[in-house]
Amino acid sequence: MKRHLLAALMLLATLPSALAAGEGAPRPFERGSWQKLLHAHAGHPTLVHFWGVTCGPCKVELPELGQFMKVHPGIDVVTISADLVPNLPDATRSMLDRAGLGSAENWIFDDGFAERLRFEIDPAWQGDIPRTMLIARDGTITTIEGSAEIADLNKWSDAQAATIR
Amino acid sequence: MTYRKPAALTVLATVMLAAVPNLAVAQMSHQHASEAACEETVLRCATKVTPAFGPDGTLWLTWMAGGQISVASSKDQGKSFSAPVQVTRERLNLDWGPDARPKLAIDAKGDIAIAFSTFRDQAFNGQVLTTRSTDGGRSFDPPKPITANNESQRFEAIGFDPAGAVFTAWLDKRNRVPAQQRGEKYDGAGLFFASSKDSGATYSDAKLAADNTCECCRLALAFDGAGHPVVVFRNIFEGGVRDHAIVTFTDPATPGDLHRVSRDDWQIAACPHHGPSLTISAQGTYHVTWYTNGKARKGLFYARSRNGGKTFSDPLAVGQLNRSPSRPQIIAGPQGLVMVWKEFDGQKTSINLMTSHDDGATWSKPTVIADTADSSDHPLLVSDRRQTYLSWMTKADGYHLQTIEGEP
Incomplete structure (x- = not known):
């Protein structure tokens, strides 16, 4: 009986996230997600882009990032919607799709206490978006506040490719 | 029998668990992900609450909860509140940005003017709505747009000047349309303003005070000793530098010169979602606080001006x-x-x-x-x-x- 219950509980524990996140929906970004994300991409050059559906400059930059991802398959591209409330997974997903980022690793802030999420990522970050973090193969993080220049991203990407050789 | 019964129980337990915890988890994760404690329109569920004292010492609050704007008052410094009055007539997609909130202002007669923003479409274009009460907050006129223009407006500020006129300023994207038609790039938004001589029933035509200001930070509004509106806002200076600027109006229809509050040198093409605060003391000194992440300084700062905003003291880190x-x-x-x-x-x-x-x-x-x-x-x-x-x-x-x- 106990074992059955445990199995049922374990099954249930996995259900809500599977149900909530349909195919292609942004993953909920919660406490601890940042460390998991860093761990999952350790050793891979990774571009993490923070944005939001109501942010004007983000609307301009997002399609440029979609293009960047296409041209640089060697870079892991991660987007995190860091708009505060409410969560707007549909609007978020449709903007990502239109920008050519539907197949990127996409996340969405899922904690009303956004200070706590931002603090885990960078205690100095007050929530301004867009924001891009370039994580090198060796874990070195370069933060670009505001819209990134694609030329700078290309330069960083080329430098990352050079470190393999 | 002894074998089947526990099995049936287990199935039942699983079904119940499947139903109940899913609901509970959904609800919990919903509340966890929300800034609101609950979804109703009551004060307890509010995410943004704005206070103002009336001329008789009554505290008035307006808040945003459950997709509606409500108002209530307290005669005992917030220990108890009157029954809330709903200002909005239906659930709206209210502007939930970090620097948005409903605003209220109360004049010497006790008339109440309210302003707030909604997202009017799927592209998150904003609309500023206003309403007023002339019966001491018992009822409010149906909310009306502050301007007939349909380009995005957000981040309104509202106040009664000492003569009893309502002054409002907001950020307005209307000038991007002609710029785009000319094939030019348009940065930020215009700082627009209007005033009302009937406690907010009707407003004058919108006028521009400053163009190409930062489009996503709240404004700070105060009145100087002569009753002139003073507005502090995050501007976009040469080279995309989003530092703060100040304008003192010479009358409610005429903006004065733009002055810089501080040279923080925050060059950023982003939405800081972090506007300034302004107060003017009885001595006529302007006191400003703000956030920056500039090359010259980072963090919160305070500065004051003793010459009507023309020059400011060295910023003090806070x-x-x-x-x-x-x-x-x-x-x-x-x-x-x-x-x-x-x-x-x-x-x-x-x-x-x-x-x-x-x-x-x-x-x-x-x-x-x-x-x-x-x-x-x-x-x-x-x-x-x-x-x-x-x-x-x-x-x-x-x-x-x-x-x-x-x-x-």
């Missing part, structure tokens, strides 16, 4: 940089200047206080006056004739109106 200081507010209360801001230590948000009794020349050491372990609104300051209060909405602990201690 708060502990390693505690993510944010949301500074300043007010010239009946007993001196009061400044509050948020800090965050990884677990809790605290409200920190400094006071000055020499018009901003020297400040007390910071002290923590409140904290909370979940999301919270900005800490706001409000004064009646006798003292200054902290007005703070928190998800975990509800609404607080707290007397600022330490005032002599």
Whole structure:
């Protein structure tokens, strides 16, 4: 009986996230997600882009990032919607799709206490978006506040490719 | 029998667990992901609460909860409140941006003017709506757009000048249309303004005070000793530098020259979602607090101007940089200047206080006056004739109106 219950509980524990996140929906970004994300991409050059559906400059930059991802398959591209409330997974997903980022690793802030999420990522970050973090193969993080220049991203990407050789 | 019964029970338990915890988890995760404690329109569920004292010492609040704007008043400094009056007629997609909130202003007669923003479409274009009450807050006119123009508007500020006219300013994207038609790039938004001589029933045509200002930060509005509106806002200076600027109006229809509050050199093409705060003391001194992440300085700062905003003192750093200081507010209360801001230590948000009794020349050491372990609104300051209060909405602990201690 106990074992059955445990199995049922374990099954249930996995259900809500599977149900909530349909195919292609942004993953909920919660406490601890940042460390998991860093761990999952350790050793891979990774571009993490923070944005939001109501942010004007983000609307301009997002399609440029979609293009960047296409041209640089060697870079892991991660987007995190860091708009505060409410969560707007549909609007978020449709903007990502239109920008050519539907197949990127996409996340969405899922904690009303956004200070706590931002603090885990960078205690100095007050929530301004867009924001891009370039994580090198060796874990070195370069933060670009505001819209990134694609030329700078290309330069960083080329430098990352050079470190393999 | 003895075998089947437990199996049936297990199946039943599984079904029940499948139904109940899913609901519970969905609800929990929903509330967890929301800044609101609940979904109804009552004060307890509000994410943004704005206070103002009426001429008779009554505290008025307007808040955003459950997709509606409501108003209630308190005659005992926030211990108890009147039955809320709903200002909006239907659930709206209210502007939930970090720097948005409903605003209210009360004149000497007790008339109440209210302004707030909604997202009018799927592209998050905003619309500023206004309404008023001429029966002491018992009822409000149906909310109306502040302007007939349909381009995005957000971040309104509203206040009664001493002559009893309502002055409002907001950020408005209308000038991007002609710029785009000319094939030119348009940065930011225009700072527009209008005024009303009938407590907010009708407003004058919108006029431009400054173009290409930062499009995503709240404005700060105060009136100088002569009753002229003064607006501080995050501007976009040459080279995309989003530092603060100030305009003192020569009358409600005429903006004066634009002056720079500080050279922080924050060059950024982004939405800081972090606007300034302004108060003008009885001595006529302008006191401004703001956030920047510029090359010249980073964090929260305070400066004052004794010449009507033409020049400002050297910025004074406020708060502990390693505690993510944010949301500074300043007010010239009946007993001196009061400044509050948020800090965050990884677990809790605290409200920190400094006071000055020499018009901003020297400040007390910071002290923590409140904290909370979940999301919270900005800490706001409000004064009646006798003292200054902290007005703070928190998800975990509800609404607080707290007397600022330490005032002599």
